[in-house]
Amino acid sequence: MQVGKRELFITFRVQQSDYFHRDGADVHTDATISLSQAVLGGAVRVQGIYEDITIKIPPGTSSHARIRVAGKGIKKMNSYGHGDHYIHIKIKIPQKLTREQRALLQAYAEIEENTPGTIDDITDTSEGKKKSYAGSERTQEQDSDTGILGKIKKAIFG
Structure with missing residues (x-):
């Protein structure tokens, strides 16, 4: 200066x-x-x-x-x-989820494609169209009533 x-x-x-x-x-x-x-x-x-x-x-x-x-x-x-x-x-990333949030994320995980590895409580099986959700097996027919939409409805509306 x-x-x-x-x-x-x-x-x-x-x-x-x-x-x-x-x-x-x-x-x-x-x-x-x-x-x-x-x-x-x-x-x-x-x-x-x-x-x-x-x-x-x-x-x-x-x-x-x-x-x-x-x-x-x-x-x-x-x-x-x-x-x-x-x-x-x-x-x-949330550390704790409400029941509704968990149900929504699980519903999304059920239809997510190309997941590398596994997602806890949601596992594709090699037996036809069966999937295992938290230990219980369901067919594709049962999924339409109690799968994604059923979990969401139950979590949100009780």
Whole structure:
């Protein structure tokens, strides 16, 4: 900085943040979303450097996805413009489920395809169209009345 005929050098030390991580003019933060938001999409509000930012969560967002908000980072010192704000998505998996939530997820698991491995309490068997649900076998005919829809109805309506 020029002060009269002298040159003055100033050093700034910026305190580290628990929320923001800086990479040059770019800023990185984490945003935690629900399982439903990740699967179905939605929106989440995050704190920005200059203002809060509402970002759109696309349906099918995976954990650790990164969303870029252009020009919402730190002002660039030696050029024009601002850096970008990168939001890293973290999906919060529920630790406890209500009876209704568990029934809905089990119903979804029954019709889910291409599952690598197994799902507890739901196992395809190699005997025709039989499936084993929590230890009891049912045929496809029985599933139409008591399978997916039956579990959901019973869990929600009692």
